[in-house]
Amino acid sequence: MTNHIRLKKWVEECAELTQSDDVVWCDGSLEEKERLEKQAFATGELIQLSQEKLPGCVYHRTAVDDVARTEHLTFICTSQKKDAGPINNWMSPEEGYERAGAIFRGSMRGRTMYVIPFSMGPIGSPFSKFGVELTDSIYVVLNMRIMTRMGKAVLDALGTDGEFTKALHGKAERDISRRLILQFPEDNTIWSVGSGYGGNVLLGKKCLSLRIASYMGWQEGWLAEHMLIIGIQDPESRTTYIAGAFPSACGKTNLAMLVPPDALEKKGFKVVTIGDDIAWMRIKEDGRLWAINPEYGFFGVAPGTNWETNPNAMVTTQRNTIYTNVLLKPDRTVWWEDGDGPPPAEGQDWEGNYWRPGVTDDEGKIITGANPNSRYTAPASQCPCIAPNWEDPEGVPISAIIVGGRRAHLAPLAYQSFDWQHGVFVGATMASERTAAQYGKLGEVRRDPMAMLPFCGYNTGDYFGHLLEMGKKLTKPPKLFHVNWFRTDEEGKFLWPGFGENLRVLDWVIRRCRDDADARETPIGYVPTPDALDMSGLDIPSEAMEKLLSISKEGWIEELKGIESFFGQFGDRLPKEMWNEYRALNQRFGLSTSR
Ligand code: O2Y
Numbered sequence: 127m128t129n130h131i132r133l134k135k136w137v138e139e140c141a142e143l144t145q146s147d148d149v150v151w152c153d154g155s156l157e158e159k160e161r162l163e164k165q166a167f168a169t170g171e172l173i174q175l176s177q178e179k180l181p182g183c184v185y186h187r188t189a190v191d192d193v194a195r196t197e198h199l200t201f202i203c204t205s206q207k208k209d210a211g212p213i214n215n216w217m218s219p220e221e222g223y224e225r226a227g228a229i230f231r232g233s234m235r236g237r238t239m240y241v242i243p244f245s246m247g248p249i250g251s252p253f254s255k256f257g258v259e260l261t262d263s264i265y266v267v268l269n270m271r272i273m274t275r276m277g278k279a280v281l282d283a284l285g286t287d288g289e290f291t292k293a294l295h296g297k298a299e300r301d302i303s304r305r306l307i308l309q310f311p312e313d314n315t316i317w318s319v320g321s322g323y324g325g326n327v328l329l330g331k332k333c334l335s336l337r338i339a340s341y342m343g344w345q346e347g348w349l350a351e352h353m354l355i356i357g358i359q360d361p362e363s364r365t366t367y368i369a370g371a372f373p374s375a376c377g378k379t380n381l382a383m384l385v386p387p388d389a390l391e392k393k394g395f396k397v398v399t400i401g402d403d404i405a406w407m408r409i410k411e412d413g414r415l416w417a418i419n420p421e422y423g424f425f426g427v428a429p430g431t432n433w434e435t436n437p438n439a440m441v442t443t444q445r446n447t448i449y450t451n452v453l454l455k456p457d458r459t460v461w462w463e464d465g466d467g468p469p470p471a472e473g474q475d476w477e478g479n480y481w482r483p484g485v486t487d488d489e490g491k492i493i494t495g496a497n498p499n500s501r502y503t504a505p506a507s508q509c510p511c512i513a514p515n516w517e518d519p520e521g522v523p524i525s526a527i528i529v530g531g532r533r534a535h536l537a538p539l540a541y542q543s544f545d546w547q548h549g550v551f552v553g554a555t556m557a558s559e560r561t562a563a564q565y566g567k568l569g570e571v572r573r574d575p576m577a578m579l580p581f582c583g584y585n586t587g588d589y590f591g592h593l594l595e596m597g598k599k600l601t602k603p604p605k606l607f608h609v610n611w612f613r614t615d616e617e618g619k620f621l622w623p624g625f626g627e628n629l630r631v632l633d634w635v636i637r638r639c640r641d642d643a644d645a646r647e648t649p650i651g652y653v654p655t656p657d658a659l660d661m662s663g664l665d666i667p668s669e670a671m672e673k674l675l676s677i678s679k680e681g682w683i684e685e686l687k688g689i690e691s692f693f694g695q696f697g698d699r700l701p702k703e704m705w706n707e708y709r710a711l712n713q714r715f716g717l718s719t720s721r
């Protein structure tokens with residue numbers, strides 16, 4: 127299969143550690159996919175869905191306590207604790223290898239270990255990185271086949287000595303008390319054991335493309351960001367590319383596949399998708415920031431996805447899709463809450479139990495058919511709005527970066543930072559309020575710098591410094607904006623309709639990049655004047671627009687306190703520029719500060 131000595135030796139070492147019965151090198155072929163599916167159907171690991179209604183689609187359930195990324199079991203293993211920073215869980219590499227090694231030891235007895243060579247980014251692109259994932263899960267192999275470019279072409283590209291991330295995954299007993307997700311950035315290595323789900327096991331995604339890649343980017347002078355990438359075609363047929371960082375559960379996939387409202391579509395607007403989750407960005411000779419989507423598919427949340435909220439995702443997932451933890455209907459199709467049409471009369475829920483609408487548990491709580499974090503894994507190439515150039519190895523030039531979380535009262539609908547350094551401060555201090563569906567106190571502010579809170583593979587203070595350094599090297603930097611689709615009125619009702627209507631804000635953003643849209647200067651940045659947004663075909667009362675664009679001094683005084691304690695934890699690893707921006711914001715509100 128390969129003459130890559132280091133790779134072969136590492137595979138042998140892992141087979142020895144895990145005592146796998148045999149080792150299968152994946153070639154990425156269709157024949158291999160069908161063979162693995164057949165094996166998984168036979169054991170019940172996968173269920174084949176109706177091939178008439180959902181051709182090429184399969185169904186999978188995970189263990190009930192293995193349905194989401196487990197942040198408290200995720201560690202950055204650097205030699206020095208301070209290099210992982212105050213936000214990450216830290217473990218020494220010695221302890222990490224020892225503790226996970228003890229769980230891996232002998233865990234693949236009676237199982238096959240699959241070798242998945244994969245590329246994040248198009249093979250041959252200057253942006254791309256190779257990885258090899260070893261796993262005892264067919265489900266993981268089939269997901270990686272959708273989410274990455276994988277198989278023989280990658281082995282060929284690796285040649286006899288190419289660099290690759292060593293990514294070892296084992297299900298072990300799938301026991302949460304014996305689960306660890308470890309990143310060793312100094313060794314370019316990932317070890318994940320004891321889980322069978324999503325971000326914990328598809329090691330090309332969060333583990334490599336964000337945690338390991340952010341560290342590589344810091345060392346090598348580029349950026350790995352938790353950002354969608356879209357292209358907006360305007361009535362003059364220009365395409366402007368925007369990257370956007372949003373915390374989980376803020377509608378990133380919907381924004382990435384936005385359908386323009388009728389009035390804007392008639393004017394000639396169109397949105398194309400490059401990626402919905404991760405952006406790798408480099409500075410090119412032209413002084414601009416260029417980005418690729420390193421992924422090959424979408425691993426999207428099913429509940430809430432429907433023909434109204436995201437028709438493009440619905441079309442994408444009609445074939446060749448893996449559904450995880452959704453409701454299985456008697457006709458071997460699938461359903462989820464806030465999905466396509468009314469609930470079926472009955473089905474099997476995500477735990478495999480008989481389900482009908484309204485069924486309750488012992489405490490009288492309604493049981494959902496689909497797990498709230500149930501997912502579809504679907505090829506990006508099937509997305510109707512995928513950009514024709516989404517696989518361009520050179521990437522696309524980014525004109526604007528938008529960031530934003532859920533803020534019920536604080537942040538206006540949109541504002542532009544004064545410059546790159548101020549934009550880094552805006553991104554560094556971004557936050558989201560918890561929704562009822564999330565763990566923690568309702569409305570509690572969770573600061574999520576650049577939406578990288580669970581994904582930065584090194585000290586976040588150094589990360590802010592790296593962003594500042596990148597800005598100094600960019601002669602044509604993207605403009606930086608903050609957006610907030612989630613502002614509410616006194617009754618808690620959203621003031622902004624969101625979804626496709628968000629294009630009105632993106633249109634203002636791209637016009638600001640061309641100095642072609644009005645804004646008023648405020649202490650927090652440039653806020654659109656009410657008539658700067660194209661509101662054709664959308665009727666929002668002027669009082670609501672005023673609220674959406676207003677800034678409450680009291681609210682920002684509270685926010686500044688939160689920012690001060692957030693920054694305080696980084697000690698001397700926080701760049702002085704961040705404190706300068708903190709002081710400047712205080713001053714613009716007429717406040718003095720001891721910092
Ligand atoms: O819970 C998981 O394992 C998936 S989390 C996820 C999946 C796709 C895109 N983004 C995320 C995220 O948490 O940001």
Ligand code: MN
Nearest residue numbers: 352373374403
């Ligand atoms: Mn994400």
